Amino acid sequence: YYVRHFGKSFAEQEFIVTGSGMHAIQLALDAVAGKGDEVVYLSPAWPNFAAAAGVAGAVPVAVTLDQSGNGWSCDIGKIEAAITPRTKALFVNSPSNPTGWTADRETLQAILDLARERGLWIIADEIYSLFHYGDSRAPSFIDIMADDDRILFVNSFSKNWAMTGWRVGWIKTHPSLQQVFENLVQYSTSGVAQFMQRGAVVALDEGDAFIVEQVERARAARDLVCGILAATGRARFTVPQGAFYLFFAVDGITDSRAAAFDIVDRANVGLAPGTAFGPGGEAFLRLCFHRRLDQLEEAAHRLAKWMKSV
Numbered sequence: 001y002y003v004r005h006f007g008k009s010f011a012e013q014e015f016i017v018t019g020s021g022m023h024a025i026q027l028a029l030d031a032v033a034g035k036g037d038e039v040v041y042l043s044p045a046w047p048n049f050a051a052a053a054g055v056a057g058a059v060p061v062a063v064t065l066d067q068s069g070n071g072w073s074c075d076i077g078k079i080e081a082a083i084t085p086r087t088k089a090l091f092v093n094s095p096s097n098p099t100g101w102t103a104d105r106e107t108l109q110a111i112l113d114l115a116r117e118r119g120l121w122i123i124a125d126e127i128y129s130l131f132h133y134g135d136s137r138a139p140s141f142i143d144i145m146a147d148d149d150r151i152l153f154v155n156s157f158s159k160n161w162a163m164t165g166w167r168v169g170w171i172k173t174h175p176s177l178q179q180v181f182e183n184l185v186q187y188s189t190s191g192v193a194q195f196m197q198r199g200a201v202v203a204l205d206e207g208d209a210f211i212v213e214q215v216e217r218a219r220a221a222r223d224l225v226c227g228i229l230a231a232t233g234r235a236r237f238t239v240p241q242g243a244f245y246l247f248f249a250v251d252g253i254t255d256s257r258a259a260a261f262d263i264v265d266r267a268n269v270g271l272a273p274g275t276a277f278g279p280g281g282e283a284f285l286r287l288c289f290h291r292r293l294d295q296l297e298e299a300a301h302r303l304a305k306w307m308k309s310v
């Protein structure tokens with residue numbers, strides 16, 4: 001899988017199988033951060049990361065992405081300013097849930113340079129890396145890292161392979177933490193059922209055509225929804241470059257939580273309010289477009305009608 005998609009091979013002992021991407025994130029945090037330590041993450045963000053930091057006893061510190069007419073971007077100076085002597089790790093989710101922000105190679109390099117300079121771990125959540133609408137995959141820390149860089153890659157079968165209910169993921173560890181992760185798995189779940197691991201291996205070995213099909217459907221879905229919402233003249237968004245979420249604002253709407261409830265009641269469409277994704281997300285709504293196109297078309301038209309009514 002790594003040779004085919006990233007042009008790089010790793011030794012098998014560098015991998016630890018976990019009981020989901022979520023479990024991988026929790027173990028990565030347990031391994032590098034403890035009580036009172038700080039972990040910096042980019043916000044708006046999938047909320048489970050900050051919650052997992054709390055479970056590990058650490059303090060999640062949000063650095064907001066900037067948004068301008070041409071998309072979301074990451075200001076390295078803001079990350080630098082958020083680092084304190086207690087900071088242990090930077091958590092980078094690219095492509096991002098919920099914004100679709102996808103770090104380019106230069107941004108990844110700047111984050112890596114900063115982590116090297118300050119002696120920080122990077123927890124890289126690249127679980128949507130194959131859901132990329134430019135090249136066949138998103139830029140990755142794998143493209144620029146040296147073998148001894150302190151990067152932990154968390155991964156999951158939930159997205160690229162649509163195996164969400166299987167609850168299987170993995171971590172690509174760092175040699176210095178291999179034994180730590182073996183212990184963390186031993187003392188949390190003692191491993192993932194063997195028959196599930198066999199299914200996951202088949203996905204890795206034979207799943208490429210399935211992924212291509214999924215990504216093409218998601219690309220068509222993204223374009224369909226963006227087109228219908230843009231035609232209202234009331235939606236503000238940047239077309240996501242990765243993952244399968246549209247994070248959009250509606251002119252005049254500031255309370256996204258109240259709006260999400262109203263949309264359920266009056267349009268019968270379920271969206272996640274931006275308030276769930278932390279600082280920087282408050283005014284937005286998140287729409288997951290990884291659905292059947294006919295369902296999405298119907299949902300997008302209902303949403304457009306709702307927008308025109310408020």
Ligand SMILES: Cc1ncc(COP(=O)(O)O)c(C=O)c1O
Nearest residue numbers: 020021022046093097156158169
């Ligand atoms: C950015 C991100 N990381 C990790 C996960 C975890 O996925 P899972 O626990 O289903 O493997 C998700 C799921 O939504 C996610 O969006």
